């Protein structure tokens with residue numbers, strides 16, 4: 001019998017992106033060897049270097065090729081010499097739309113040994129998942145500016161959701177809460193008191209779907225502003241959160257800092273029926289680039305999520321356990337340059353642990 005093998009596209013990107021993806025690939029290979037599957041990695045040079053060299057951001061031919069992979073691993077996008085947002089919108093957001101990566105999955109888990117900025121909170125209090133809708137809301141780019149540069153200038157940027165977008169996101173979140181099988185609670189985060197059209201539709205869809213298909217899942221609702229307070233004061237209340245794109249963007253950064261920050265936070269941009277992309281939450285951190293001091297744990301965690309989504313659940317758990325062992329016993333300070341280990345050494349620690 002031939003060994004199962006997955007085709008993985010790697011986009012190392014800019015700044016410290018290549019350094020952290022290298023370590024993630026190292027750990028993924030170790031997981032494959034341990035659990036009996038192969039991984040073939042194909043690199044794509046998207047990001048600042050390609051843009052500065054050729055003017056290309058995300059060529060259609062590359063996008064087509066990406067569709068053919070089992071998963072995509074991305075390092076970081078963004079460069080100090082390039083106008084902020086150009087590459088982020090042109091690559092990250094474009095991939096989300098064109099590959100229909102309609103779920104942004106953000107596990108929020110405080111690992112043992114990691115310093116938490118919240119008073120009296122430990123790993124037993126911070127362990128939830130945010131399901132952020134990833135294609136709609138203000139991110140669609142609908143809007144415009146009129147009478148630009150005059151005193152009467154008008155700027156509009158429209159938040160919008162289709163019922164289809166809302167339903168497929170809710171479906172994913174309910175299924176996730178069921179599979180996660182912890183408190184079996186799904187919290188909708190919105191702003192029904194002000195966004196009375198958009199989040200009213202979310203709330204109606206939420207209860208309709210819950211009543212019809214998920215009687216085993218408890219439903220809660222929080223306004224987004226209150227959520228920001230509870231995430232700090234009572235993070236243990238949360239199990240699975242589902243929300244729109246803009247609120248999800250904001251609360252997942254808040255959540256990231258409660259789990260130890262960008263050195264550890266990872267996310268998945270998921271198309272449940274197609275190819276998905278996984279990335280560390282941190283940016284390209286240009287001031288640390290090329291120094292072998294950046295923390296690769298977030299990229300390694302992104303690799304773990306990638307395995308989980310491929311269905312390699314046991315291997316994903318091995319990776320997470322190895323990261324937990326590393327934070328509990330070795331790398332207690334997650335900040336770049338303060339880990340007590342180099343980027344490569346941290347990758348080696350995890351990979352060795354994964355190899356068993």
Ligand code: IPM
Pocket residue numbers: 088089092093249
């Ligand atoms: C994220 C990022 C992106 C977003 C930016 C880079 C466009 O902040 O993935 O959360 O706003 O979604």
Ligand code: MN
Pocket residue numbers: 249250253
């Ligand atoms: Mn963000």
